[in-house]
Amino acid sequence: GAQSGRWAAFQERHRLSCEEAARLLLDAYEYRGLVKHTGGCHCGAVRFEVWASADLHVFNCNCSICTKKQNRHFIVPASRFKLQKGADNLTTYTFNTHRAQHTFCKTCGVQSFYTPRSNPDGYGIAPHCLDDGTVQTIVTEDINGKEWEKAVKEHKTIRDMSKP
Numbered sequence: 001g002a003q004s005g006r007w008a009a010f011q012e013r014h015r016l017s018c019e020e021a022a023r024l025l026l027d028a029y030e031y032r033g034l035v036k037h038t039g040g041c042h043c044g045a046v047r048f049e050v051w052a053s054a055d056l057h058v059f060n061c062n063c064s065i066c067t068k069k070q071n072r073h074f075i076v077p078a079s080r081f082k083l084q085k086g087a088d089n090l091t092t093y094t095f096n097t098h099r100a101q102h103t104f105c106k107t108c109g110v111q112s113f114y115t116p117r118s119n120p121d122g123y124g125i126a127p128h129c130l131d132d133g134t135v136q137t138i139v140t141e142d143i144n145g146k147e148w149e150k151a152v153k154e155h156k157t158i159r160d161m162s163k164p
Contacts, residue, residue: 027051034080039130041105041112046086048113050125052076054136058127059158063145065095065102072140073124075116075161081123118152122162 011021027036035054040047056074065071086105093102101115112129116122127138143158144151152158 035134037125037130037134038084039112039125040086041108041110041129043105043108043110045089045107046105046110046112047084049082049084050076050113050123051080052125054134056127056135056138057161058138058140059124059143060140061143061145063148065100066145069111071111071114071124071126072128073114073116073126075119075122075124075158077122077162077164079164081113081125117148118158119162 007021010016011018014021016024033053034051036049036051038047038049052074058072058074060072061067089106090103091106093104094100097117099120100117102111103114104111110129111126113123113125116124127135143155
C-alpha cells in the first residue's frame with residue numbers, strides 16, 4: 001500500500017537500511033520529547049549515547065568523592081543509556097557501601113558516567129562530557145552528600161529519575 005511506498009522512499013532519501021530506518025522510528029516513538037546526546041571521555045576511548053531532555057537537571061553533590069572529582073551529573077534510566085565503545089577501557093572504583101560504581105577511562109582518567117548509589121538502576125551522566133549541540137539549558141541543584149541518607153530520603157524525585 002501507500003505506507004510501504006512512503007517507507008521505501010524514506011529509506012532511499014536518507015540512505016538507510018531497513019534495520020536503520022526501523023531503529024530510527026522506534027527511537028522516535030519510545031523516546032518522544034527526549035534528544036539523543038552523545039559523549040565520552042577525553043581521549044575518545046569511551047563513547048556513549050544517552051536519551052534525555054535537552055534541558056538537564058544536574059546534581060552538584062558535596063560528598064567526599066564528588067567534591068574531589070567535581071562530579072556534577074544528571075540521572076537517567078539504564079534503558080536510555082548505551083555504551084557504544086570502550087567497555088574494555090573502563091575501570092571501576094568503589095568505597096564505603098560499594099553501591100556506587102565510579103567508572104572511568106583507564107587511559108585518560110575521565111569519568112563521563114557512573115552508577116550512582118541513589119539510583120543503582122540508572123546512570124549519572126557528566127554533562128560536561130557530552131558532545132556540543134544537544135543541550136539547551138542546565139539547572140543545577142545542590143545535594144548534601146555529606147548527609148547522604150538524609151538528603152536522599154528527603155528528596156522528592158531523585159529515586160524516580162532512573163525509572164523509565
